[in-house]
Amino acid sequence: MCIELLGVIIEDNLKWNNHVDFICKKASSRSYFLKVLKRNSVSATDMLHFYKITIIPVLEYACPAWHNSLNIEQSYRIESI
Secondary structure, three states, X not given: OEEEEOOEXXXXXXXXXXXXXXXXXXXXXXXXXHHHHHHOOOOHHHHHHHHHHHOHHXXXXXXXXXXXXXXXXXXXXXXXX
């Protein structure tokens, strides 16, 4: 069983698989827009600004609550985005 509390998915066994899946999917869908911006010749500065505003907050939201409990694979999945 799991519950979403303030945007963080908490499982009853205190594993973070569902939460990591959720934020990776959300961040990946937003990163699609970086490709669209690149195709439309948007400057690298503007694309970096877009990344900092829309993708990093998804990946780092409430991370003090869950980041220390991640295994290496989960941490790598988040960092790879």
